[in-house]
Amino acid sequence: MLNTLNKQCLPVVEQARKDIKMEERELIQRAQDGDQEAFSVLARRHRDPLIQVAYGYLHDKDESLDAAQEVFLKAYRKICTFKNEASLYTWLYRIMVNHCKDRLRRRKRTSAISMDTHNEDGWAFQIPDNTPDPAKNAQQVEQEKIVREAIDALPEKHKKVLILRELGGLTYKEISETLNCREGTVMSRLFHARRLLAIELGQFVEELL
Amino acid sequence: MKDSNPARIDEIMLSRYLDGEVLPEERDMIEEVLNQSEESLDAFQRLQSVSSLVRQSMHIEITPEEQASFDAELTRRLEPTTWDEPLCSSLFAPFKYLRQLSWQWQAAMAISLFLICYIPFLAQFSIDSGANMDMLLNSDYSNPQLFFDPDPEANFDCIWMITDEKDENNENNKEIKIKEDDSPLGFVFSYKA
Numbered sequence A: 001m002l003n004t005l006n007k008q009c010l011p012v013v014e015q016a017r018k019d020i021k022m023e024e025r026e027l028i029q030r031a032q033d034g035d036q037e038a039f040s041v042l043a044r045r046h047r048d049p050l051i052q053v054a055y056g057y058l059h060d061k062d063e064s065l066d067a068a069q070e071v072f073l074k075a076y077r078k079i080c081t082f083k084n085e086a087s088l089y090t091w092l093y094r095i096m097v098n099h100c101k102d103r104l105r106r107r108k109r110t111s112a113i114s115m116d117t118h119n120e121d122g123w124a125f126q127i128p129d130n131t132p133d134p135a136k137n138a139q140q141v142e143q144e145k146i147v148r149e150a151i152d153a154l155p156e157k158h159k160k161v162l163i164l165r166e167l168g169g170l171t172y173k174e175i176s177e178t179l180n181c182r183e184g185t186v187m188s189r190l191f192h193a194r195r196l197l198a199i200e201l202g203q204f205v206e207e208l209l
Numbered sequence B: 001m002k003d004s005n006p007a008r009i010d011e012i013m014l015s016r017y018l019d020g021e022v023l024p025e026e027r028d029m030i031e032e033v034l035n036q037s038e039e040s041l042d043a044f045q046r047l048q049s050v051s052s053l054v055r056q057s058m059h060i061e062i063t064p065e066e067q068a069s070f071d072a073e074l075t076r077r078l079e080p081t082t083w084d085e086p087l088c089s090s091l092f093a094p095f096k097y098l099r100q101l102s103w104q105w106q107a108a109m110a111i112s113l114f115l116i117c118y119i120p121f122l123a124q125f126s127i128d129s130g131a132n133m134d135m136l137l138n139s140d141y142s143n144p145q146l147f148f149d150p151d152p153e154a155n156f157d158c159i160w161m162i163t164d165e166k167d168e169n170n171e172n173n174k175e176i177k178i179k180e181d182d183s184p185l186g187f188v189f190s191y192k193a
Helices: A002-032 A036-058 A061-081 A088-113 A138-152 A156-166 A172-179 A183-200 A202-208 B011-018 B024-036 B038-058 B064-078 B087-091 B093-099 B103-123 B131-140
Strands: B144-149 B158-164 B174-180 B187-192
Touching (some): A002 A061, A036 A061, A036 A088, A036 A156, A036 B038, A036 B064, A061 A088, A061 B064, A088 A156, A088 A172, A138 A183, A156 A183, A156 B038, A172 A183, A183 A202, A183 B011, A183 B038, B011 B024, B011 B038
Antiparallel strands (some): B144 B158, B158 B174, B174 B187
């Protein structure tokens, strides 16, 4: 049951987070002093949830991996400007959200320029690979497509909160730090996002009940 | 057996409960209501279903091989390259440290640099007064001199004479007569070659 799980796990998770934060400060300090290995350790820690968030925006695995690479490179270049009073976790997510939005904008512009996959110079435009995973059955693929479209149709501010919570696994406090808004705002946006999705995905929700 | 008309919980609170973002006393209260109210339980289960639908549909599996290749690629890109970078990047390398400073420091450094470059430029003119007029007047002179020359008998508050050291006969002297008035500038001046 969810409540029992919450009761048992939350204090442990909180303690683990505190320990990680303590150690993370040292790693950040070392990275700021130019220690590349320390930064690699930080990157490995935050890699998977960051890629998940990128996928929530871009819906393409290769592009998400590429986006995560670029975000880490950006963060490495700017690590000296990072102040320790903020959390590295939320700082990286902020960079990722902005980076994904830039990519989507560029993607839109590119597709507006030409539907052709090659431009005049012969360079190939990057087209997201939406080929379904052969391991998934057709119904699953269709369901995922509909859910993705429903999420994309959400208002931007609701979508951001939903992705950071469900895919990034951030707490309300971390989301509020990332998006620079109040926790109450996060709470209400998340609820509205879920309610809108429940209406939009009524058929799938009923199946799961 | 559930009550036919139990207390209902705000759905926002259910959403918070789902995320584990409630206080312990709120949690106990919510669980009690969920055990009694069919309607609240249904609302909670809907929120739960949406959450798991999103997680299932948007989740990507990253294999250990992909993780390893990601880490290797990142390490390679983080390593400072020396010979394969274009010349301009090594030329501009010192500026990357400046870019890491806050904007206030950057602005202060830009102003200091401007003043350091501009003060010697101003110092080449020996001006007794009216330093702001030199740009207007010295264009034809290799070494202009300005003299403050008040003339109480004239209808002006002061006269500036501009002479050229090389002009021994003072044939090319120029004078500016300045008088205070009520205009927005606060003064008028006339210029005579």
